[in-house]
Amino acid sequence: xxxxxPSIGLELARLESHLANTFSPDVRAYQRFAGxxxxxxxxxxxxxxxxxxxxxxxxxxxxxLPLDVDQPKLPDVVRVLRASERLLGFSVTVPYxxxxxxxxxxxxxxxxxxxxxxxxxxxxxxxxxxxxTDGSGFLASLTAPVVDRPLCDGSIAGMDVLLIxxxxxxxxxxxxxADQIAPGRLFLANRTxxxxxxxxxxxNAAYGNAIAVGEEQIGELAGRVGLIVNGSTKGxxxxxxxxxxxxxxxxxxxxxxxxxxxxVPAGLDPASDEARRRWFEASRPDIEQNNRRxxxxxxxxxxxxxxxxxxxxxxxxxxxxxxxxSGHRTANGKGMNIAQAVxxxxxxxxxxxxxxxxxxxxxxxxxxxxxxSRVW
Amino acid sequence: xxxxxPSIGLELARLESHLANTFSPDVRAYQRFAGxxxxxxxxxxxxxxxxxxxxxxxxxxxxxLPLDVDQPKLPDVVRVLRASERLLGFSVTVPYxxxxxxxxxxxxxxxxxxxxxxxxxxxxxxxxxxxxTDGSGFLASLTAPVVDRPLCDGSIAGMDVLLIxxxxxxxxxxxxxADQIAPGRLFLANRTxxxxxxxxxxxNAAYGNAIAVGEEQIGELAGRVGLIVNGSTKGxxxxxxxxxxxxxxxxxxxxxxxxxxxxVPAGLDPASDEARRRWFEASRPDIEQNNRRxxxxxxxxxxxxxxxxxxxxxxxxxxxxxxxxSGHRTANGKGMNIAQAVxxxxxxxxxxxxxxxxxxxxxxxxxxxxxxSRVW
Numbered sequence: 066x067x068x069x070x071p072s073i074g075l076e077l078a079r080l081e082s083h084l085a086n087t088f089s090p091d092v093r094a095y096q097r098f099a100g101x102x103x104x105x106x107x108x109x110x111x112x113x114x115x116x117x118x119x120x121x122x123x124x125x126x127x128x129x130l131p132l133d134v135d136q137p138k139l140p141d142v143v144r145v146l147r148a149s150e151r152l153l154g155f156s157v158t159v160p161y162x163x164x165x166x167x168x169x170x171x172x173x174x175x176x177x178x179x180x181x182x183x184x185x186x187x188x189x190x191x192x193x194x195x196x197x198t199d200g201s202g203f204l205a206s207l208t209a210p211v212v213d214r215p216l217c218d219g220s221i222a223g224m225d226v227l228l229i230x231x232x233x234x235x236x237x238x239x240x241x242x243a244d245q246i247a248p249g250r251l252f253l254a255n256r257t258x259x260x261x262x263x264x265x266x267x268x269n270a271a272y273g274n275a276i277a278v279g280e281e282q283i284g285e286l287a288g289r290v291g292l293i294v295n296g297s298t299k300g301x302x303x304x305x306x307x308x309x310x311x312x313x314x315x316x317x318x319x320x321x322x323x324x325x326x327x328x329v330p331a332g333l334d335p336a337s338d339e340a341r342r343r344w345f346e347a348s349r350p351d352i353e354q355n356n357r358r359x360x361x362x363x364x365x366x367x368x369x370x371x372x373x374x375x376x377x378x379x380x381x382x383x384x385x386x387x388x389x390x391s392g393h394r395t396a397n398g399k400g401m402n403i404a405q406a407v408x409x410x411x412x413x414x415x416x417x418x419x420x421x422x423x424x425x426x427x428x429x430x431x432x433x434x435x436x437x438s439r440v441w
Numbered sequence: 442x443x444x445x446x447p448s449i450g451l452e453l454a455r456l457e458s459h460l461a462n463t464f465s466p467d468v469r470a471y472q473r474f475a476g477x478x479x480x481x482x483x484x485x486x487x488x489x490x491x492x493x494x495x496x497x498x499x500x501x502x503x504x505x506l507p508l509d510v511d512q513p514k515l516p517d518v519v520r521v522l523r524a525s526e527r528l529l530g531f532s533v534t535v536p537y538x539x540x541x542x543x544x545x546x547x548x549x550x551x552x553x554x555x556x557x558x559x560x561x562x563x564x565x566x567x568x569x570x571x572x573x574t575d576g577s578g579f580l581a582s583l584t585a586p587v588v589d590r591p592l593c594d595g596s597i598a599g600m601d602v603l604l605i606x607x608x609x610x611x612x613x614x615x616x617x618x619a620d621q622i623a624p625g626r627l628f629l630a631n632r633t634x635x636x637x638x639x640x641x642x643x644x645n646a647a648y649g650n651a652i653a654v655g656e657e658q659i660g661e662l663a664g665r666v667g668l669i670v671n672g673s674t675k676g677x678x679x680x681x682x683x684x685x686x687x688x689x690x691x692x693x694x695x696x697x698x699x700x701x702x703x704x705v706p707a708g709l710d711p712a713s714d715e716a717r718r719r720w721f722e723a724s725r726p727d728i729e730q731n732n733r734r735x736x737x738x739x740x741x742x743x744x745x746x747x748x749x750x751x752x753x754x755x756x757x758x759x760x761x762x763x764x765x766x767s768g769h770r771t772a773n774g775k776g777m778n779i780a781q782a783v784x785x786x787x788x789x790x791x792x793x794x795x796x797x798x799x800x801x802x803x804x805x806x807x808x809x810x811x812x813x814s815r816v817w
Contacts, residue, residue: 317766338744342768346740353736357729364722368714379757390693392718 073098076149083141085133097127097151099414102142102165103158107131109303111441112156115406118440119433125422127153127415134161143168147193154186154414156406157195162233169195178271179240181233184409186416196413199234200241202405207373211400211407212438216371217292224249224291229283229320231255231264234375235296239264242294243272251275252286256297256323280323284362287321287370293388295320295374300382304335314344317352319359319383320374325351356383363387374398403437410437449474452525459517461509473503473527475790478518478541479534483507485679487817488532491782494816495809501798503529503791510537519544523569530562530790532782533571538609545571554647555613560785562792572789575610576617578781583749587776587783588814592747593668600625600667605659605696607631607640610751611672615640618670619648627651628662632673632699656699660738663697663746669764671696671750676758680711690720693728695735695759696750701727732759739763747771753778779813786813 074093081087086107092098101112116129132155134142139161146152157165162181166172169185170192176182182195208217224246228239231253243251251274255261258279265277278286287293298305299320306312311328312335318324327347333340345352372388377398385395411419411430419429450469457463462483468474477488492505508531510518515537522528533541538557542548545561546568552558558571584593600622604615607629619627627650631637634655641653654662663669674681675696682688687704688711694700703723709716721728748764753774761771787795787806795805 338768340768341766342740342744345767349736349740353733356732360725360729364718364725368718381755390717391721392714392716 073151076145076151080132080142080145080149083134083138083145085135086131088130092128092130095126095128097125097153097418098130098149099127099153099155100130100132100146101156101158102132102134102139102161104135104160105133106158107133110158111402112406114440115403115437116410118436119410122432122436123419123422123424123429125415125418127418136160136164139164140168143193147187147191149187150191152187153418154184154193154409156409156414157183157185159233166195169193171195173197175200175240178267179237180267181236183233183237183405184413186413189417196409197237198405198408198413199237199401200239201408202403203238203373203375203401204241204245205404205408206396206400211404211434212441213396213400215400216373216394216396221246221292222249225252225289226250226292226294227252227254227283227286227290228294228296229254229280229299230295230297230375231257231260232296232298235294236264236267238294238296238375239268239275240271243268243275247272247274249274249291252278252282252290254278254280254283254286256280283321284358284365287362287366289367291370293321293366293370293372295372295376295382295384298376299324300374300379300384301376302378304329314341314348316379317345317348317383318355319387321362321384321387322355322358324355327351356387359383359387360390363391363393366391366393368392371395375401377402399441403434403441406437407434449527452521452527456508456518456521456525459510459514459521461511462507464506468504468506471502471504473501473529473794474506474525475503475529475531476506476508476522477532477534478508478510478515478537480511480536481509482534483509486534487778488782490816491779491813492786494812495786498808498812499795499798499800499805501791501794503794512536512540515540516544519569523563523567525563526567528563529794530560530569530785532785532790533559533561535609542571545569547571549573551576551616554643555616556643557609557612559609559613559781560789562789565793572785573613574781574784574789575613575777576615577784578779579614579749579751579777580617580621581780581784582772582776587780587810588817589772589776591776592749592770592772597622597668598625601628601665602626602668602670603628603630603659603662603666604670604672605630605656605675606671606673606751607633607636608672608674611670612640612643614670614672614751615644615651616647619644619651623648623650625650625667628658628666629653630656630659630662632656659697660734660741663738663742665743667746669697669742669746669748671748671752671758671760674752675700676750676755676760677752678754680705690717690724692755693721693724693759694731695763697738697760697763698731698734700731703727732763735759735763736766739767739769742767742769744768750774751777775817779810779817782813783810 120127172195176197184196253261261277265275268275299318313326329335329344371394375398389395496503548571552573560572629637637653641651644651675694689702705711705720747770751774765771
């Protein structure tokens, strides 16, 4: 791994030809690479700065690239990645955490049960193996210090938990939570009942303690669980295209109550102030109703109930704010995000590379955690 | 100024004997000092880290100390400070911005009109001269880049402005704003009409364009001004003791509508989760009503109306959030706070010290701004 191989330029050019973004010329100077596959990770993903800080701190001759992939190009991108001996592995983000599965050579059992992969390691023989580090990152940051004091002080075994949402990250968290809290029950509340029931069925096949509930039960359940987790996108900044193609903004909403926002008006740039303005005016009564119900539920949740939000932008969602106002312990998704990146880096994608480079597992893990937290 | 004079230990010990806090032993190694006088600046003031970063970056042998002063000790502290040749000057914060005035030897005209001093420089002959840099800092950050893009792109002359609040910082901002926007009008809306009218009278004596209004007029005025400024403590984090001795939390409130929070329950530690919880439950209907009205006003303010909040903790108050949701440009008080510290450092407290140390005015100002922004 000591001499520079000129062919990396060619390999990256081949990769670039299937991407919606391009690389800066200086990335060709590195010997190894990793990356993140998503719709437009170059525009929002935190992982490039986290991983590159770790590579730099460890003095490794490697870099991490955002790979913007349009749906039809996904198989081509995976094929080029598999062929590259310089590839360490890659992260997977929306919308490919599920559709990547059939393109991999092997999927770890837990990731396979979850039905979603967020981390892929390339083996020496070119096989691509998929993992899911979202759930382990969540658990790590929930019960042990990652960047801050953990939300829960001791074991969560036996605790009843309410998890809101049934998307990719929520699904991963559901499996790890169900395993950890048993014989405690995991209540899964989702906007569309079918998706919640689907996750509950899958979790129950492994652990038997999940119960799908409707959003209308959140209020009552919040009054008798030890932990409420928001795994939905309610409260998240930015625009969101729903399954039915409506573009909405969910930031002003709390996960504790239903949200039926108006669509962003057609014919306007959805990112413009005018679009935001008109969307807000149309959604205001719904936002008010959601917030009123959320405040009420937060006020009546037992004092010991903690609240965790997988969302980290904004730093504090409406859900967390209302629970903090009412005297509860709260944490956002920063700790989970860093912990899952550390797991992916140390245990999956770079595990062999780190060993070959002479790093000791515990020390390198501590160093990577520190660096990733520093640049967050 | 090059040799270390052992007497500084004695000077600081004399000062410490009148304070509610103590200094760490290592501050005795410095030759010059400045500080901030307030009730408990050691617990919340940002200025020590800002000023000390600037001193360090410039290689100056000086430090900045938080001075926790109980009301009866204020004259003693000022007397000791005046006697110290090592003193450069000091900042003044709540609750002493007004009560410091009679203890000074001279007060600059604008600060005297404002009736509040936030900066005191010690002259070579020991005279203490008071200034107010709050208003100039506000204007600087409103129309020129300090840490971010300024909120207003061009001149604000002729613009009508709505300023909410009539406390210390609001009063300083009112004078500078009225001067700058003339012939535009400055509408001053305050919870208690008398305080608002008092500021309007003082501003009118100098500029003639201030109009005191009641809080109930905020909605209508927000619909026809170019800029809305929150100078009240609504939206600010932390506990607040009102004039009538009630302890309340104002963070969940928007400055766009009245707030009548319940008092924090007597007999409980106001900082405890239980106090917050009970306070929140008692105040919830009022918070809901305030937020509902705020959302409505924000939705109907003209698109071009900008919003500025002097509060910077939390980063985004309810007032700013509602205006951002509705598509308006917003800024918090960070820029003002840094700009006023830069003004105090470069133009008042350390002006002579910087000249004597061979620093060029423009270059040192840029450097101080950068350092203070970096450590914020």
